Amino acid sequence: MRLIKIALCVLLLTVFMLRSSLSVQAANGQPEPTLLTLELLQERLNNPSNIEGVAAIDLQHLIIDIRPENAEFRNQFYRLLKTTLNQSTKPLGLDLSYSQIQGDFNGGNLGVRVPLIEETIKSVFSQEEVEQIKSKSAYLSIFKSPQSFSASLPKLTVWRGRLKLEETQFQGKVDFHNIFFLKGVDSRYADFQKTANWSDCRLSLLANFGGASFRESANFQHSYFITSAQFKQANFQGLTDFQGSHFNGGNFHQVRFGGAADFDKTVWEESTDFSDSLWSDRAGFTKSIFNASVSFNQSRFADSVDFRDTRFSENLNLREASIEGLMDFSDVGFNHGKMLNIDHFMFDSKAAQIMGDPGIIGQLITVPTLQGNENLLRKLIRNFREQEQIVDANYIELLRAKLRLNTWWGRIFGVNINTASVSRLVAIGFEPQQAETIVRVREEQPFRNLVEILRLDGINLATYITVYNRAIANSQEAAIADNYSSCWQRFLRLTHLKYGVEKLLTILQWLQWEILLLLTGYGTNFPLIFGVGIVAIAYFGLLFWLVDRVRRWRPSPILPTPLETTSMVGSYAIFTAIGLLEIFSASTQPGLTLLCLGVFLLPIPGLILGIIYRRGRYHNLLNTSYLTEDGSLRQLRLMIGRLPIMPRYPLFRERYLPILWDRRWNWLNYYDFSLNNLLKFGFNDLRMRDEFVPGLITTLVWYQWSLGVLYLILLLWTLSRTIPGLNLLIYLK
Structure with missing residues (x-):
């Protein structure tokens, strides 16, 4: 009896499945x-x-x-x-x-x-x-x-x-x-x-x-x-081999590769779409050629990906892609100006790594905005440091600094989409219809951040990237604008204390980072800061020589000899040319770097020099140099704690004697003094005497010494980030 019941159940189940199959076929309109x-x-x-x-x-x-x-x-x-x-x-x-x-x-x-x-x-x-x-x-x-x-x-x-x-x-x-x-x-x-x-x-x-x-x-x-090869939503469960194939473009959107996928030595003539694809095993594109754009947006790689010796004529897009293994870009080649876009890229495991040629791969990586990519950039820096590719880690640091600068620039000068007119929104990159949509939506609820515009119909990621550095979403300013409507009240809005303080702090942060970028490449460019130092040392050396040797023309001239003048001016030109050559070869914006350097070197020293020669000098010891040297020793010295003024203690004062004007090599002392002040390093202990010296000259000396402290900090900071063994802390996670 029990066997009969089981048999009946099996029979009923079979009939039910058969009817279900027939009904599905009928629903699909396909005959048996x-x-x-x-x-x-x-x-x-x-x-x-x-x-x-x-x-x-x-x-x-x-x-x-x-x-x-x-x-x-x-x-x-x-x-x-x-x-x-x-x-x-x-x-x-x-x-x-x-x-x-x-x-x-x-x-x-x-x-x-x-x-x-x-x-x-x-x-x-x-x-x-x-x-x-x-x-x-x-x-x-x-x-x-x-x-x-x-x-x-x-x-x-x-x-x-x-x-x-x-x-x-x-x-x-x-x-x-x-x-x-x-x-x-x-x-x-x-x-x-x-x-x-x-x-x-x-x-x-x-x-x-x-x-x-x-x-x-x-x-x-x-x-x-x-x-064009159309493989959209295809499912490859085993080994997939396209080695040596030639594509006139392709669509591999949402393709699933269950086994290893071999695309080695392939050629792609038109744009190719691998977006939202899943790679469960290793993927290989070794020695392939992409003559048009290729996109791996939102793709997931569960194993290694090999792009060794691959050539890209356009950008490689890995936006929102993720890896769990090694992604190798060794010997990869990009056309000039083309980059590897890894916006919102994800490292999904501890074994996930990006590898490439040292000193090259870091320059190829880019992300359009800092927002949403801070954690990614941090992981990339750690990724390259673990591989001892310090140069590439520094390139990512530099990229992060530039993106942060762009963010602050937008906060300072960006157009607030909560208060801007339609015409102003169009001027910064929105389409007229998009601008009208923004105005309509903000009347109901102000935007809290710029990302919220992506929720609006008709605004895509390309528009967001276009306006990212030109627009901000400040709901606080919008609230202030609602409270003050008259002309006077608008003035109060602009001078609102809290808002003004925030703006001021942002401006100071922007200035600080801009200076670091222009003078040191944010601590990643030693040749740049070295060139800046050479220019500064030569400049202050010339200034000190001018102040010390060109005292007056009349009634009795106190001037340097023609030979000394020629030696000083010629050496200054040579040193400055060397420094400028370093700056122009190392800096991405040499003009702005020189402008920033000029802000520190020209206004204050120029003002001091002008006042000195306008007033003239009438003091004792006018025929004696302002500089004194330690006559007890001549040796190469590191003088971190040295101050530029001669000490008061009599036993020490006995050791310091005025430098000799009548020697043909006397002009070298002024470079040595400038070197002492800026780098705290020199060939002799040169100091300014503390009596019968105009206060403005002392001010000039202290000004260079103060700049030297800042310069030395920047120099050591840059060295610690560019020389692997100098600062072992950079290897710590």
């Missing part, structure tokens, strides 16, 4: 497939259908049994189908949509196999087909005669009509090796349950594998997609 017989095949061959405006043999919704145990039918199937397809005066397509192919399917048995000889090709195909075969995009070597090729003649299988495989189910192996599809292939949502071999194929006009499923390995080695 029927078994293809020779009689039915002959009927379909004799009556080609017009499918989507193209003449084709209709073998839809059929079960085609070509397994070895059905060898007689298989042989007849290939023979009859090949004869009909190839003897037709016009290209005849084949439609296997919604059919089930049982057994291995060999597409080469249905095409025209011809040797690559020009005379033979012209005798078999029409003029239009010959032009397709001989076109440059087909990349075929066609010989004039058999004698022009000494070895065995290469052959090619040609499909004259279109092959349609929409939702076709291949239960065995599929072989389309070395076939030229003149009218293309439509294989949307096809199911390849065994290995699929499409190697050495050429697909013209159409190559659509969108939604297709490859359950085992898929081989597309050395294939040529003369048209």
